[in-house]
Amino acid sequence: MEFLELLNFYIIPGLVLGSIYALGAVGITLVFAILRYAHLAHGDIATLGAFVAFAAVTLLGLPVYAALPVAMVVTAFAAVGIDKLFYDYLRERPRIVTVMASLGVALMVRSLVQVIWGVDAESYIRGIARPENWWGIRLKDREIVTILTMIGLVLALQLFLMKTKWGKAMRAMSDNPNLALLSGVDNGKVVFLTWLIVGGLCAASGFFLGLNTELKSMMGWQMLLPMFAAAILGGVGRIEGAVLGGLIVGVAEEVSVIFIPSEYKAAMAFVILLLMLLLRPTGLLRGKVL
Amino acid sequence: MLEVENLVMEYGGFRAVDRCTLTAEEGHITGLIGPNGAGKTTLFNLIAGAIEPTSGRIRYMGEDITHLSADKRFHKGLVRTFQIPHEFHRLTVLENLMMVPGHQAGESLFANWFAWGKVAGDERETERRAWETLEFLELTHVADERAGNLSGGQKKLLELGRTMMTDARLVLLDEPAAGVNRTLLRKLEEKIAILNKERGYTFILIEHDMEMIEKLCHPVICMAEGTVLIEGDFQTVRSDPRVLEAYLGETVGDAA
């Protein structure tokens, strides 16, 4: 196979897909690390974000890319609200209870989306967009935007966590919540911040998924498992790990078609994950053992 | 009884235990002291099989156990306590003790379903022994409390109690006194001495409480930076200038 073909039809789509996974996986890993549970409503909140952006485009008439920040903000606050309503009072309980609550939230959010926007496939921009040719490399502007935005958001997040006081407080909270309290950290504020960030990232992943394909009410739920695989692959609690995990899963899924029957493509994320867990049970970048 | 030869444990380039060689004689209570971070607990972890050494050998009653799993070592009579209590927090205190004895009939699924009588008989005996232990540790009033709800010192007592539930041969005690009330501690010392004399348990005891070390231990080994600094009777070790400097500090050294 020609190198350019490999790049154009396997690697680049893989990276774009991987960026979308990465945005979701970063959120998952944050919830995992700070709040300590598997958040199963992640995919459906991403769907919500995508449809909020859709509403911004169709109702407010915003340009597509301008809808992204709107969706991120709205979804961020929606996530905070969901936390207040459904997770907050379970904080002292075993984590598994919150996992189940998040499953309930997934159902609720999905049915809300279905009631409000229906179940038909939608898209931000009707019609098709053909890629530009850059010295043989075929790229669409929306793909470039997807990858760059992902990198930008993740870098900003990483800076925030490592350099700012509140970032450190979030890590402390994820480590020993009681002691964080005793150090003067306001846990309510940390949880609030976490959901703000997670909600925003969720919306971004949903938005880019919708931008690169179509919007469907089940789209987020169907992305949930690969996103989780990516988060674990990278090592729980590791932002850069989640990005790496997302990209690997994305590229692996696309490239796998060359080697295995394509009906097994969906298993690729898990095959990699299982292999990796066998060799490095803590994830690619050493994550925390929960 | 126990021989440790050139044992090394490395954590990412840092040697917590560094070519450590020592022996513990059958029937003795060997004291193990040393500054914080000297590698005492790590050494215990190695001996008990919680972690595998980077290199070196451990022999127990003439047998090389370097790569044996922790549970197998337990069944050979090698029992340890944890410095930071590792109680089963959702089990009651009584259950914490009752789960200790090895090879209980009721631990096999088939015995449970088909040999009910034997299981029950076993249980009665275990329970009797557990109550005895509780009485001794003055913990009867919390027998039905979840172990996770115990106070810090009570947890340490429970740790110790577990070693009393089996017929151990070599018991590794990691700072049994830390956080334990002194009045009770004096009684524990007696009990350890009794176990040692009457039942023939061999002990290795990590402690920072010099009174206890002095009372019980012979010989005393002082570790520093992962390796043995000096070994001898308490007086010799205590007056060694290196021990004074690294471990006891001038004032305490004089007072002890």
Add this chain to the structure above:
Amino acid sequence: DVKIGLLGGVSGPIAAMAPAMIDAAQLAVQQVNDQGGILKGEKLIPVVGDSACNPQNATDAATKAVNIEGVVAIVGPHCSGAVLAAANSVAVPAGVVIITPSGTSPEISKLDDKDLVFRTVPSDDFQGRALARTLLERGTNKVAVAYLNNDYGKGLAEAFKAEFEDKGGDIAGFAAHEEGKASYRSDLAELANGGADTLVIFDYGDGAGLTMLRQALENGFFENFVGGDGMKSDAPIAELGAENLTTFTASSPVGAKSDALDVFNEAFKEVGGDPDAIFVTTSYDAAFLAALAIEKAGGDKAKVAEALRSVSDGKGEVILPGEWKKAKELIAAGTDIDYKGAAGDHDFDELGDVPGVYALFKVQDGAFVVDTEMK
């Protein structure tokens, strides 16, 4: 009042397709009620149940419909697995007729069903073969096939492949895919490697099929695209734009008397439905046939199956979609009637299956129009 069950995969994987199908069935019910009701002027009441496309929910919904609601016949469920479960464990033992508008699996034919299980959608076999022959006739003899990995996609694809190769065609790529993925570009690239310029997609036009079609168009993977009835959906036109679909055709079952289809299309548009949505014609027909059979059987559950065969056996006065009043009068008069549906004539064979009559549709002026009749 007389109740019929409308079971569909409202939630779950085909959530996007189910509403239109149920709406179409509701249209039939509404026409019955508007034109004098059923039996002695009673109302036909639809009981909508969510079979969620899995046997667990399907049996629950079917049991409820049969036992609690006391339905006389069931239209649905939509997915083959749900049909098998609902039929086996509820409808057949309880003696209730079940007509699925979209369960295309050949396993349904094999059911030991005491002649209670019918379908208004042809088994995949027919369509796959017909499509293969038509493409060969049109001179397309090298294609790549992408199909959704479920009973629908697989059934069609395998029938197509067998016939196409049998008749001398060349399958240059043949691959299944899972639904709900964000990218099928590598799948497409692999398929394109075979050198075919026509891609046959057996998938749903508002599901993965849409994504696939989009990505193939955007990246210029194939020149011509052919779909099964699942692809004859409004979604590709709405999302991709008719101007980009000039090389896209899709097969779909039609009545021999294709007036029937036009009649239905008109009526469905009037109530705000989209007649190009997937399986709406079969859904409508299933519900209308159920109503006819109940009327014919005089409301007796045990006779519905027999009546169903007699109102569609190709003999008697022709009834087109929506002609409830006429049908009711004829039945009252004891005249034989024969329903010719929007999706075909529905002359059930002994297994309860219908042979299909198909046409190939193309996109013109933002809608599907018949391009070629298929034999």
Add this chain to the structure above:
Amino acid sequence: MEWIGLLNYAVFMAIFICIYGLLALGLNIQWGFTGLFNAGIAGFFAVGAYASAILTTPEAAGRIGGFDLPVPVGWAGAMVLAAAIAWPIGKICLRFRSDYLAIATIGVAEIIRLVVKSEDWLTNSARGVTNIPRPFGDLPYVQSQLAYLALVGGILLVVYLLVERQIAAPWGRMMRAIRDNELAARAMGKDVPFRRLEAFIFGAALMGLGGALFAHLNRAITPEAIDPMVATFLVWIMLILGGSGNNRGAILGVAVVWVIWSFSEILTDQFPPEIAIKAKYIRIFLIGLMLQLVLRFRPEGILPEPQRGVSGKKDL
């Protein structure tokens, strides 16, 4: 007439509750008592269902089979095969800690699902296996339902008693100890990997049995039955709502979830028919909401895990 219909429906629900009760008990052994986060229930369910289906069905073209064995053999086979599959999976995956184990088992279940869906020779792929014999299937509807209920109810009862006994015994205590603190359990001489594997396999066998009972109930099994939502997550909801670590709670949880399931439909059926479809979405919303409400007011589950081993209960 009306009440007979309701009764029929109740019988049907009871059958379902018994089958899912087996799944919940299996999960309870794994999670409730041992702390193994198995999120791949669907996989074992599938293995059991298909194993029994293949063993008991007559010859069918295109796939292995034609063994036509008696039903009990099929059920035993389902348990054995599910256990046999669980063995290597457990061997590999049980080394991982909770959440990692969850995702690893989800992965395995997805792979099993894809195999079941794609391999013609083994499972007739997406079309599924049909003509599975159903015990008492030839009786009239009502009798046959009742007979099947008696059968699955009996099985559930036996399993329940076995599990209860084993949990109350030192075995259960040991497992709870392992769940609490693996390191200490090892230091106390418990062969942790072996014990966890034991619990994993035992739970998996029950899940396999549940799958088999389900396949025979419907006389057919298709890949749609092993969707993670209905075959994994639903069981989790049941267990957690009912009370993990409590066998009666587990079974009660199954019942409660099915009741919520049905009740929500009855509620949404009150909406006018014009929005019958929207009503179904609202139903899913209500199910989610009711789940939240139960969690809100009974976060330990409806029947919380009892504090076992309290010494008052000496007559063990």
Add this chain to the structure above:
Amino acid sequence: MSPLLDMREVRGGYGDADILQGVSLNVAPGEIVAIVGPNGAGKSTAMKAIFGLLHVRGGKITIDGKDITGLKPNLIVQAGVCYVPQVDNIFREMTVHENLEMGAFLRSGDQTRAYDRVYGLFPDLKERRKTLAGNLSGGQRQMVAMGRALMLDPKVLLLDEPTAGLSPRYMEQIFQICRDVRDDGVALLLVEQHAKQALAFSDRGYVLASGANRHEGTGAELLADREVAEMFLGG
């Protein structure tokens, strides 16, 4: 002098049962007060009560005359109280240095001097500042926990068995630090099982047993009391 920290007749517990059955104690500025008593007496529980980690069902706790009963812990820290719990008192997944940074969470401005002071007290920590605290030895963790508390420069410092597991040399050093801190005007309340040593340098002491006050007095008085010595101090 009015007490800085005052706890009056406090009752409360973790669940429904009252562990504390009326505990009163107070600490004045610049004073070291020791709490001793058997295991399970409620010493740690009393400290947690001050920090709002308990259901307090009766009594009152004030700081500087301000009522802090039932306040959230992070607000109590803001009031200038710092607490080193007996167990679980470090951030395991953060480095030693980050643990100290968390100690200074509420302080703004340059902390170089505070770090220098802590590292000066515990040179071992300086060596291992990049190590994850969870990988430290038992004694080293105790140092991190102390260091974290000292970073805040509190008005009142609550220490729950600060010397448990420390080598004799460090024990002495910790006691010395306590005295130094006291000399800076900080009030100290500490729970100790090294009761003799602790009482010897404390200004006052309380003996708790079964969740209630049993004895109180100056350190010297308690040491001299025969009953106290026999029952609680190990003879």
